[in-house]
Amino acid sequence: MISLNMMLQRDNFSLSLNASIPSSGITAIFGRSGAGKTSLINAISGLVTPDSGSIQIGDQVLFDSEKGINLPPERRRIGYVFQDARLFPHMSVSKNLKYGCKTYNQNTFDEVVTLLGIGSLLRRYPHDLSGGEKQRVAIGRALLSDPELLIMDEPTASLDAPRRQELISYLLRLAKSLHIPVIYVSHSLDEILQLADHMLMLNQGEVVANGPLHDIWGSPPMRPWLSAKEQSALVTATVVKNHPVYPMTQLDLQGQPLWVPKVEQGKGISLRLRVYANDISIVKTQASDTSIRNVIPSIIHAIERADAQSSESAYCQLVLRVGDETLLANITQWALDELNLSVGQKVFAQLKGVSIARGDLAQNHRI
DSSP states (O other): OEEEEEEEEETTEEEEEEEEEOSSSEEEEEOSTTSSHHHHHHHHHTSSOOSEEEEEETTEEEEETTTTEEOOGGGSOEEEEOSSOOOOTTSOHHHHHHHTOSSOOHHHHHHHHHHHTOGGGTTSOGGGSOHHHHHHHHHHHHHTTOOSEEEEESTTTTSOHHHHHHHHHHHHHHHHHOOSOEEEEOSOHHHHHHHOSEEEEEETTEEEEEEEHHHHHTSGGGGGGSOGGGOEEEEEEEEEEEOSSSSEEEEEETTEEEEEEOOSOOTTOEEEEEEEGGGEEEESSOOSSOSOSEEEEEEEEEEEEOOTTSTTTTEEEEEEEETTEEEEEEEEHHHHHHHTOOTTOEEEEEEOEEEEOSGGGOEEEEO
């Protein structure tokens, strides 16, 4: 685990947290501007020093105010990718990459170059690269420093939409190949949805949510960030088989069949799915004649009513459990009362739409 326990005071801003994040996969740091995201990653990397507390990656202590430990940035083995690539303009791509190497290894160099698709860029100079190419070179330089942790501070912020999606595709490939943790700072929920495994949310210098992305996405701290029509839950399902006649793929969701338009992934591969709360309707008895392919037995885990003064007061949200997974369903108060729904009751969730949320497959499917 990566343990973060620190207090940092700067002018009118204070960062105070005591949290742990995984030492594997991608952890997204999310929050409004001024929430403390940059202060946090700068403290981890050693660019700023907390007033008190400790920072530890696994067994390695980077900072401990009581023990007088404060490793300088160059000894922390952290690769840092900034919003702007910060490449040396007078060096070729090859030399920029090698600058990050503490001990040059041709095999490792070739692996990173291949992974990031920058082999054709090696003899070019930064002024001759697109924004996305510069960022890939910057990521390569960080990886070649042999880091124990990779920090990315909004690496797509300066890119246009096509280059942003291109870089995300490389980051997805990177995530599957790396065996080191990545801390990824972003303002984009779409990016986080595609990339992250874990999420730490900051507000005014304090942690308001911290946990697996699946758990945080549908939680109360996320509500202010998503309109009613964007409210959704994340679930994981595994590929079972393709339909013998129709271009559809059957997934397994906690033992329940779930159909999506045909995907290329093989049997047993896990997919991250996003299911919008407005795309679920509720029935108490399973319909026998319906165009909806996905009707999932569920248990009502909670009923969350809107504030009476809210413009959404005509609606409420059901929290549904499907085995270990959670779905959200927005229905009217009228429907809630007429169906006499209550916590603990078994119902059937009719899924009108499913969105596959990983990488190039991110697209919405109504079925």
